[in-house]
Amino acid sequence: MSRALLLGALLVAAGAHAAETTTLPKGAWAFDVSYIASNLANRWGDDQSRLPLLDDIRRYEPGAGLQGILQPRPVVAFQLAVLQLQYGLTDWLTVGATVPIALRTAVDTNIGWQSGDYQSALGRAYSLDDFWAWAASMGQQRVPDRWAGNQGVLADIVLSGRFLIPELRWLKAAGLRVATTLQVALPTGRQAPPEELVTAGTSTWELHAYGDVETHLQIDRPFFQDGYGIPRLSLGADLWFSYFRPRVVTSPLGTENPLLQTFQPYIGDTYVIDPGEWLAASVSMDVVPIIGPARASIVSGGDLERARALPPLLTLNVGYAHIGTFQTTFKSNSDLWSYERERYWLPGEKNQLRAGLTLSFLRLGVPVQVYANYRNQDLIPGRNTRAANTLTAGARLLFKFW
């Protein structure tokens, strides 16, 4: 039972660690608040090459050849606050709600330029400034160097439930614990405004960190447990499937970006994005270097023995997740336009490395845990996915224990 106090991170499946199967004890509440900073500058190509997030854009002057090549090298920084509330309905069933709130999204566009054909009208090839001056004369304003928005904007709220599968005899004999998790996202996030060229939304599709519906099958195997059930080492695995619902998106008319975003006349008033599902697996390992002292307190009901069964003072965690992503399809009135979007979302994979630590003060009588972890998708090449790196720091407060 004591392990039940160590909460899993239900927000993002890949954020779980080796205690994959933990549930809250009956009647226990947990409130978790965390801060997430995510940075995104590259994507992986179909051949696993590292690419900028956007391809180069070739710009032509009608009848006068290539003006030049816009070379956007955007860097996107997300900051989110995530609030979680969980409750142990029973010892084997925990339900919860997760409320992600975007604090700020910033995009540095970093647009470079490669000059194109000689323009006899100018006596030179276009420079980047020349190009934007030309574009402005046609109603197209210069793309800003930096955009920031999504301040205090809600993302898709997640409802979740984790069910600890009863310990069958063979599972118990093998020292395994198995749980399943179901999480469902409510469409409370914001779609990116259609007319804006540099922007970001906060829906599951746009954050691309968790699905609209996810089902997990999780398994834990603790090793080297002490007399109170505290393992020095835990190995865990998680196999999950993420479903993303199709979404209808309003097509840009080109009112703000007539040269770059006039799509509605040929793609239709709306188009549909049917994101590819994910099939993923992760493995993780928890190491407990310091179990720490314990003292009888209100947290342990004044019982020292119970206090010694509470989570260790320091847990280190490493893990790896392989997330296979299916093809995302775009459905519009223009196959060509749809394909141009789809080729950014071909079937692929994310290879995610994770490391983190958790400090738990429960044993000391303080019902708080603090944690930090870092997830990296840059080190192991992926394919047709964006390589976001994320730093998370948070704290959990436990309200009631049993």
Next chain:
Amino acid sequence: MRLLPTAAVLLSLACAGKSTPPATRSTVHLRGNAYARGFSHGEQLKSRIQSFYTRLMTASLYPYLGREQPDIATLLKEYDGERYQNGNFAYALLLDSARNLEKSLTVSQKEELRGISEGSGMAYEQILILNTFVDTVLAVRGVALSIRLARAPQLKSLEVPQAASDGADNDGDGMIDEPGEGVLSAYVAEAAANLVELPTNATFRVVLEDADGVDPATLRFTLDGALFTPGAQVSSRALSATQLEVTFTPPQGLPPSAVVSLVLSAGDTVVVTRPPPSHQSFMRDEELLFTTRGRGLAPPDVRRPPITDGRTRAPSLALALRGAATRDGKPLLAQHFALLDANVAHEHTVQFVHHPEGAPPFVTFGWAGVAWGFAGLSARGVAYACNPADTLDNSVVGSVVEQLVDLGKARLLAKGVPIGFVGRRILEGTASTQAAVELVQTLKHPYGWSCVVADKAGDLRALELDSNVFTDAATGVFSYGPTDLDASGRRYGSVRDDDLLSTSVFARNRDDIAPLMLAGQRIVPQRVWSTFFFRGRRAVDGLARRVEAQYGQLDAAAVQGILAESELVDGSDSMNAVVLEPARLQAWSAMGQVPATEGPFEAFDLAAEAAP
């Protein structure tokens, strides 16, 4: 363990769902009467027509032309009117001309356009513009370009002092070192070499003139690809506030017995801010052509060498072959068309196969929503290909002339049969080159075009068209064949008797318009202002070298190879390339990418379509 097969199935499904690029070229068969074929065209290509129109017109050409509104409205007040405001200028201007051009279309052509409109769900006016804008835009662009170049420095004279006493005939007049030899005191661009048999120590002295003064810092000379800017080799001195004398001294002299090209450009001293970006007014790259002692060629016989300065692109070109030129003696017509891809057109290419009721089929090579192509082949055994040829003898200039009495109400209006519809009429109504020539001579033409027609009997004719605004003897149609000779006794555009080479430059209609002043603007012949002139001459010479080298060995595959050679390809605006055999009714086309010849030529058997 049971999860693993499930996972494998799901992963395989993921891979199976991988997006594949839609074809950027397609073949569409159209059957029935004109309306039915148009409707089928519109219905089958609805999405691509809407895409093509929006991306090329709404998001590119309309705003681009809109930049010219303030300047045009300065002269033609009608364009200050409400109808042309709020970003509607270019659409309204093109629609005005489209309606004017529509009057010259046949009933069935209009029915076909109506069918495309109703099949695609697009407004008839949009389809009409899509089918007529090329002639209009080229004519308006021609006017605008000539006005712009008139503001830029002009090359007034050229002198090579060493030619005066070098003991050679440098100007091909049969005299040696006569007074004035080596001096072109009233320089006018020509197809021929400017001077020949120059000594290798030749230096070049030019006089540039601009009402605002010539900016010496902008001087550029490029000698056989090597760039020279003001410094030891390029010096200048002001002759007056408007004239600058510039001397260019090649650092190591000129190579002996060689063909030498010298490219000159310069800008004036005034920075023009509208339309942006800010710029000085630059003359076109003026290409001077010479030979050095020992080459032994008369000026008209000198071919332009390739230029690899990164500033020049090949224009549209066409060639027709027959008899001794081809491997099997059968006629062949080929074209590489380049004009306006804008990163859009190549994604909308279509080979249209028409099966008209009670008439032989024909094929055109064009774009979604457009009823014609710049090349086509009929089962009657007639093939044509047309390339734009800049001229101020165009119908838009003509419309200004007609409205000179009240410029306040004058509009820029194109008039005549758009070249694509001329092509359609050739395919639908003629069975020989001669009949095609006679047909074209009965039509009015909105702009300048340089066409080649070939038939199954091997009759090859070039047709140079203009609007004949000032009514000359040729009624705006100048025709010649491989054996026709100019005043100097040389072929207009052939290597021998069985070939015909053509680009965006008039060969017979070289004086397409007599110089004059119109509404304060200089109206001059093509060779004086067209930015295609030197490029076109070079392309013809490049073609000639290749055709000559393979004379008698040329077949469809060999010609495809020629069309794809980098010297003859516009890497930015190449739109399609075709090889047509009017006797065997075979066609090959490369399109759907830029340049068009980056992709394979795909074969089409029109004979099979024509078989009963």
